[in-house]
Amino acid sequence: MTFDVSKLGFGTGLRASYATDPWNSRGRLFAESLSPTRSEFQRDRDRIIHTTAFRRLKHKTQVFVAHEGDHYRTRLTHTIEVAQVARALARALRLDEDLAEGVALVHDFGHTPFGHTGEDAMAELFRDHGGFDHNAQSLAIVTKLERRYAEFDGLNLTWETLEGLVKHNGPLTDRAGQALTDPHRPGTSTPVAVPILHYNELHDLWLWSHASLEAQCAAIADDIAYNTHDIDDGLRSGLVTMEMLEELPLITGFLREVRNRYPGLEEPRLIHEIMRRQITAMVEDVIGVAQRNLNEIRPESADDVRMAGRTMACFSPEMATADRQVKMFLYRHLYRHPDVMRVREQAAQIIRDLHAAFMADPSQMGDARWSAELEPLGPAQLARHVRDYLAGMTDTYAVAVHRRLFDHTPDLR
Known part of the structure; x- marks a missing residue:
């Protein structure tokens, strides 16, 4: 996908008309005075970085449980990589970089310990109490569970950052408020998570x-970040090999290019050269598609983008095909690898055991703040309380608590 270099925002310092204006935000739930030194979106980004939830990402799984190796990505390093790519895209398209970065930094706050394994386990455990949705949990963290400020719970982020957190993957309802049809399951709809609906009323x-x-x-x-870097971690683990990558036309082209240009290059450098080319190709593809869409729609405001009826920043059909191929490859060779699945089942058992222990005896949740809120709680309130506590755990803390409560804790190796 080609793009118009003259329309890139590098070094201009000027936002496009369709960019979100940080000096004209729709505001915060609780009114605050403006900062004389930072825009509203800078303040949001800074608040996000200084949270307990952000620090906890250091010890939450991306693909490999943290103690399997120091060099594998955690949820924190993944988040930082996403923020870098988001900021690069925003700068090229002359958007507000701080807003793009803030949404990227907060997008995984709601993830459970042990990555998608924990999320799947919790969705099943809490299915009679609203299930579990990591986007909804992220919203709960930044609007309720982080308690740092004297005048409000949460971070009191701007409307624009919260909007981006909740629906960065697209609309959640139609104009009448009805749940949208699930494109993967014809005839069914995807209900909006209750915490999102409740906050939306306010x-x-x-x-x-x-x-x-x-x-x-x-x-x-x-x-872009996880497709590229999960391949990198898969190669580092040995579960993915360079020979396997020949299944992927996109990667094969980069591999041939690097080998031709640098004969005999050692594998770590070879892998990095491939990964950087993959990121560059995907980023430039998105920029080109977004420019083309913007030229068609010609939005004059951020709301024009919201009302466009389609996603503007996306892959071209060719890159979308390559993206699907990478995802299928990762599921087949990495995410569903027997070694990974064995650790996933062990991790899921830790979540199930902790859930049972906390529901039977809530005082086992050892944090004084959580224990102070236990009485009086009905079954639904207790389930929400346990869900919030479990979701906030890191991998290491979940393992430590399990060892305290149970005679045998899986090794996760």
Whole structure:
């Protein structure tokens, strides 16, 4: 996908008309005075970085449980990589970089210990109490569970950052407020998570519209980062080999190019040269597609982007095909590898055991703040309380608590 270099925002310092204006935010749930030194989106980004939830990402799984190796990505390093790609896209498209970065930094706050394994286990455990959705949990963290400020719970982020957090992957309802049809299951709809609906009653996030272009950049940056870096971690683990990569036409082209240019290059450098080319190709593809879409729609405001009826920052059909091939490859060779599945089952058992222990005896949740809120709680309230506590755990803390409560704890190796 080609793009118009003259329309890139490098070094201009000028936002496009369709960028989100940080000096004209829709505001915060609780009104605050403006900062004389930072824009509203800079303040959001800074608040996100200084949270307990952000620090916890250091010890949460991306693909490999943290103690399997120091060089594998954690949820924190993944988040930083997503933020870098999102900011690069935003700068090229002359958007507000701080908003794009903030949405990227907060997008995984709600993930459980042990990555998607923990999320799957919790969705099943809490299915009678609203299930579990990591986007909804992220919203709960930044609007309720982080308690740092004297005048409000949460971070009191701007409407635009919360909007980006909740619907960076697209609208959640139609204009009438009805759940959207699930494209993967014809005839069914995907209900909006209850925590999102409850917050939306207080602070209408326009669940029926697309998000800002900044939030769209954060969403596609997530795809770019994990598709590339999960391959890198798979190669590092030995579960993926260079020979396997020949299944992927996109990667094969980069591999041939690097080998021709640098004969005999040692494998670590070879892998990095391939990965950097993959990221560059995907980023440049998104920029070209976004420019083409912007030329068609010609939005004059951020709301014009929201009302466009389609995602503006996305892959071209050719790159979308390559993206699907990479995802299928990762599921087949990495995410569903027997060694990974064995550790996943052990991790899921830790979640199930802790859930049972906390529901039977809530005082086992040892944090004083959580224990102070235990009485009086009905079954539904207790389930929400346990869900929030479990979701906030890191891998290492979940293992430590399991060892305290149970005679045998899986090794996760």
